Amino acid sequence: xxAGRNVHVxxxxxxxxxxxxxxxxxxxIPWVQAxxxxxxxxxxxxxxxxxxxxAQHLNFSAESFAEQExxxxxxxxxxxxxxxxxxxxxxGVAFVGVLSFLFGKFIFTLVPAIxxxxxxxxxxxxxxxxxxxxxxxxIILLVGYIYFISLTPMIRRLFQYHGAxxxxxxxxxxxxELTVSNVQKFNTLHYRCGSSFIVFTVLIGVVIYSFLHYDxxxxxxxxxxxxxxxxxxxxxxxxxxxxxxxxVPVLRYLGYPGLWLQLLTTKEPExxxxxxxxxxxxxxxxxxxxxxxxxx
Numbered sequence: 001x002x003a004g005r006n007v008h009v010x011x012x013x014x015x016x017x018x019x020x021x022x023x024x025x026x027x028x029i030p031w032v033q034a035x036x037x038x039x040x041x042x043x044x045x046x047x048x049x050x051x052x053x054x055a056q057h058l059n060f061s062a063e064s065f066a067e068q069e070x071x072x073x074x075x076x077x078x079x080x081x082x083x084x085x086x087x088x089x090x091x092g093v094a095f096v097g098v099l100s101f102l103f104g105k106f107i108f109t110l111v112p113a114i115x116x117x118x119x120x121x122x123x124x125x126x127x128x129x130x131x132x133x134x135x136x137x138x139i140i141l142l143v144g145y146i147y148f149i150s151l152t153p154m155i156r157r158l159f160q161y162h163g164a165x166x167x168x169x170x171x172x173x174x175x176x177e178l179t180v181s182n183v184q185k186f187n188t189l190h191y192r193c194g195s196s197f198i199v200f201t202v203l204i205g206v207v208i209y210s211f212l213h214y215d216x217x218x219x220x221x222x223x224x225x226x227x228x229x230x231x232x233x234x235x236x237x238x239x240x241x242x243x244x245x246x247x248v249p250v251l252r253y254l255g256y257p258g259l260w261l262q263l264l265t266t267k268e269p270e271x272x273x274x275x276x277x278x279x280x281x282x283x284x285x286x287x288x289x290x291x292x293x294x295x296x
Contacts, residue, residue, distance in 0.1 A: 001053075050194070150265075
């Protein structure tokens with residue numbers, strides 16, 4: 001999936017070699033646009049928006065994959081989509097994506113705090129040290145989770161497409177012609193990836209939590225939940241700041257933790273996957289051009 005200023009585009013290759021595209025124009029909602037201009041608030045809005053869009057495009061890809069595997073006949077489709085279709089009709093696929101994101105954030109916020117409290121509560125009393133250990137546990141759980149799901153064929157393929165997207169963007173930013181051979185020369189890592197944001201939420205969380213005192217596990221958990229929007233907002237601003245410094249020789253290292261996590265969330269793509277990513281990116285550029293010409 002590639003996101004332009006006015007449209008999101010996803011491309012899926014069918015078994016016959018042809019490509020199917022999903023174009024979703026961005027809807028301009030005045031009050032949302034206003035929120036996206038406010039520092040520390042725009043990060044939360046952006047994450048919710050990205051989760052919603054991502055869910056919509058992943059659903060398109062999943063449905064296309066299911067059809068290619070011969071699961072698209074009426075009987076199987078009704079059986080496969082039964083409960084999920086009912087939920088989607090009520091909540092919408094995008095809203096389900098937002099709920100999934102929030103649920104994941106709650107899990108990776110609360111579980112490390114509970115584990116740390118259980119293992120180290122009576123070992124020492126320094127709460128800053130407790131927060132640091134909590135952060136380490138959170139990173140271990142996160143890395144472990146990503147590593148084990150990456151072993152499954154479907155997720156590995158998803159991560160290969162993730163790497164292909166990064167390669168295409170890097171080639172485009174370098175002014176290269178978007179051919180498979182040119183794109184494959186680039187790295188799968190990219191500074192503006194959402195994987196970097198995940199790492200920053202962990203690091204920023206440790207810093208913010210260290211300014212507060214808590215008595216007991218319940219108060220600790222309540223603090224984490226209340227401060228979650230603040231952690232997300234500050235992390236987004238830090239990510240924007242580090243991206244702006246990526247050309248500065250020394251300060252560019254601030255973005256390295258996010259790049260390290262991308263070693264797990266991206267894989268080297270096959271040429272056929274790069275072809276799909278190039279097609280998706282070019283389709284996005286064409287759609288952007290159409291939209292801008294229509295406004296002229």
